[in-house]
Amino acid sequence: MPWSPLPDRDGPAPRRVGEDLDTMVRRFGGVTGLATAKVFTGWAETVGPSVASHAEPLALHGSTLVVGVDAPAYATQLRMLTPQLLARLADLAGPGAVDAIEVRVRG
DSSP, X not given: OOOOOOXXXXXXXXXXXXXXXXXXXXXXXXXXXXXXXXXXXXXXXXXXHHHHTTEEEEEEETTEEEEEESSHXXXXXXXXXXXXXXXXXXXXXXXXXXXXXEEEEOO
């Protein structure tokens, strides 16, 4: 069925996609869509290009960031840097956006 406009001109006003995204993300226990986007798009800047070439954010479950790394050595490095990374992510995405980091070695 092709799209057609609503017949009632007095129907609901258009809404910004970000509003709905924020509602959906919060419903699933996450932070706002904007904070989530900042975490994923600002990752390389947060950890630096060298670490970013071996580690990437995979998911944000609630306020736990799941990061995949390509070697156990990077997992160890990220675990040791967790307090600094959490502080940087708070500056980037806001307090409480990420309060834990779970590191997984990708196979």
